[in-house]
Amino acid sequence: MRMYLRLSSLRGTVALNAFLFEAALLLLSFTAIDLLLWRSLRSELRGTAAQELQWLEDFMADHEVGGRDFLLEEMTEHLGSRTGVLMEVLENDRILFRSRGISPAGLSELAGEYWVEDRVFRGFTLEVGVPAASQLAARRDLRAVMAVSGAFGLLVAALLARSLAAKATAPLAAIGDAAERIHDKNLSERLPKPERVYQEAERVRTSFNQMLDRLEGAVLGLRQFTADASHELRTPLAVLKLQAQSALSSGALDPQAAALVRSQLEEIDALKLMVEDLLTLSRIESEPAPRSLVDLADVVVEMVEQFRPIAESKGIDLDVMDLAAAPVEGERSELRRVLANLLDNALKYTDRGGRVSVALERNDGSVRLWVRDTGAGIPASETERIFERFYRADPSRDRRSGGAGLGLAIVARIVDIHRGRVSVESDPGKGSSFLVQLPLSRA
Numbered sequence: 210m211r212m213y214l215r216l217s218s219l220r221g222t223v224a225l226n227a228f229l230f231e232a233a234l235l236l237l238s239f240t241a242i243d244l245l246l247w248r249s250l251r252s253e254l255r256g257t258a259a260q261e262l263q264w265l266e267d268f269m270a271d272h273e274v275g276g277r278d279f280l281l282e283e284m285t286e287h288l289g290s291r292t293g294v295l296m297e298v299l300e301n302d303r304i305l306f307r308s309r310g311i312s313p314a315g316l317s318e319l320a321g322e323y324w325v326e327d328r329v330f331r332g333f334t335l336e337v338g339v340p341a342a343s344q345l346a347a348r349r350d351l352r353a354v355m356a357v358s359g360a361f362g363l364l365v366a367a368l369l370a371r372s373l374a375a376k377a378t379a380p381l382a383a384i385g386d387a388a389e390r391i392h393d394k395n396l397s398e399r400l401p402k403p404e405r406v407y408q409e410a411e412r413v414r415t416s417f418n419q420m421l422d423r424l425e426g427a428v429l430g431l432r433q434f435t436a437d438a439s440h441e442l443r444t445p446l447a448v449l450k451l452q453a454q455s456a457l458s459s460g461a462l463d464p465q466a467a468a469l470v471r472s473q474l475e476e477i478d479a480l481k482l483m484v485e486d487l488l489t490l491s492r493i494e495s496e497p498a499p500r501s502l503v504d505l506a507d508v509v510v511e512m513v514e515q516f517r518p519i520a521e522s523k524g525i526d527l528d529v530m531d532l533a534a535a536p537v538e539g540e541r542s543e544l545r546r547v548l549a550n551l552l553d554n555a556l557k558y559t560d561r562g563g564r565v566s567v568a569l570e571r572n573d574g575s576v577r578l579w580v581r582d583t584g585a586g587i588p589a590s591e592t593e594r595i596f597e598r599f600y601r602a603d604p605s606r607d608r609r610s611g612g613a614g615l616g617l618a619i620v621a622r623i624v625d626i627h628r629g630r631v632s633v634e635s636d637p638g639k640g641s642s643f644l645v646q647l648p649l650s651r652a
């Protein structure tokens with residue numbers, strides 16, 4: 210369980226705001242309770258202090274007439290005997306009477322235990338301090354109780370805020386999770402309707418699905434266009450090739466024109482290959498081929514034999530290692546195509562005297578197919594991109610020496626459809642090693 214808050218997330222912000230709101234409510238209610246209690250305690254203390262002041266005022270009025278000495282004597286005798294209450298009488302800042310228990314600093318020093326009030330009466334300053342210890346202790350006790358229950362309340366508020374935020378954002382998170390599972394390979398999937406429908410989330414879900422409808426339409430249209438365009442290009446290219454070949458074989462061309470037509474023929478062949486690759490790619494993407502059990506080892510043997518004459522003509526050693534039966538669930542011609550493209554590249558980018566080797570290895574429910582060469586290699590910065598369409602690591606090679614840049618895109622797509630992975634490791638100048646991993650069939 211993650212306890213920290215990410216304020217960049219909606220969930221974190223909702224949780225924080227809910228927590229702050231709950232904490233503010235708690236603080237407000239505790240402050241109100243404290244104030245109310247203090248108001249009632251204070252009015253009780255004020256009442257008692259007012260009574261005592263009145264008593265003192267009456268006392269002064271009764272005894273003042275007897276003269277100063279009489280007043281002082283009476284004060285010492287009677288004021289000191291009022292139990293619990295402290296009194297002080299001043300005349301022009303001169304102390305006439307001060308109860309025992311009052312320090313030289315005066316009554317105000319005792320504010321922590323006594324409620325002190327004063328009033329001026331006929332030139333005298335009368336001060337009384339009524340005991341307030343029990344009221345002040347009651348207030349302290351209440352505050353302590355509030356502090357403990359406040360801390361507990363904050364904890365409950367945090368948990369509440371967390372679960373509230375999780376609840377509020379769950380529909381959005383569910384949409385996000387479902388949306389993440391949709392990519393260009395399963396564009397026909399849609400976000401499912403949840404069991405409990407919330408208006409806002411439902412709006413997001415339906416508009417996302419509508420956007421997917423439009424996107425899928427556009428992607429399908431684009432695929433169809435590529436397929437149609439490639440198909441339409443096939444015939445004119447075949448006608449062009451035929452015309453160029455017959456012009457060459459007629460012998461009517463002077464050497465310069467013949468060289469030009471030969472170069473055109475090469476271009477036409479490269480274009481034909483590109484068109485075929487485009488057709489293959491759009492076919493693979495639009496109609497999933499029926500699957501059957503295919504032994505990859507058979508395919509390796511078959512394709513290596515097919516490429517052996519090319520390897521021999523180029524003076525490249527082509528050999529096979531570690532062959533073991535490797536049944537996979539797939540489409541034979543597509544798997545053949547994977548090997549053909551990898552072998553074609555390996556032979557294309559390896560010089561005379563080099564070596565190309567194919568190895569097959571089974572392990573833990575998967576089969577690993579390696580096609581290694583001792584050729585030109587690929588710079589590290591290019592290894593990710595060579596699986597993209599039309600990407601050629603060395604653009605200086607023309608289409609005749611390299612290809613259109615579709616071979617590895619086809620490999621990647623086929624491997625992907627077979628729930629596998631393809632990767633490459635390469636040491637520029639020393640060679641490359643392509644690895645295809647496919648799940649072994651359980652059948």
Ligand code: ADP
Pocket residue numbers: 550554555558582584585586587595600601602603611612613614615616617618641
């Ligand atoms: P191409 O038709 O150009 O060969 P690919 O998609 O088959 O297109 O390969 C893309 C690029 O990856 C190539 O242009 C080439 O630069 C590089 N590449 C592929 N295989 C190899 C290899 N075995 N050795 C060196 N470079 C390679």
